[in-house]
Amino acid sequence: MSQAELWDHQIAEGHESAQHRRGSEDAEIDITPMIDCVFLLLIFFLVCSTMAKSTAVQLPPARHGQGVDEQTSVIITIDGEGGQTKPRIYLGDGTAGQPLPDDHQTQERLITEAVEQGMQSGKSTILVKAARAVKSGDVERVASAAAAGAEGASFHIGVFESQ
Secondary structure, three states, rough: OOHHHHOOOOOOOOOHHHHHHHHHHOOOOOOOOOOHHHHHHHHHHHHHHOOOOOOOOOOOOOOOOOOOHHHHEEEEEEOOOOOOOOOEEEEEEOOOOOOOOHHHHHHHHHHHHHHHHHHHHHOOEEEEEEEEHHHHHHHHHHHHHHOOOOOOOOOEEEOOOOO
């Protein structure tokens, strides 16, 4: 005799516990419509929402800090719009004069030579100034080339606003 037949027999005889067990077995909740509603709501909110474009964070200018003496510093300026254009690198303060050639190896060699010459002439600080739009990878490349020729010099990186 199967379990279901046993319960049916006990129900027919009037056993109270058998009626309770049989009622709890039949109490199933079908959650398929609820899942359908949740998916419909999810699709509705995905379709109706607008994706916010990532906005650039505008950092406030620094109020505190110690300036770097330009007379005792080797200054390297990186100017550029960022994006697909290559940055222009200048040996000196500002963008006056001719930028270094676009070849990375030549740039690194000229930067290292300029820093070594500055250290031999008594300068003790290296200042790399970069425009806000210059990629950090370009700044890192210039900074590592400058550090290669600067044994024991203090190193500073600054951001300037293009006018």
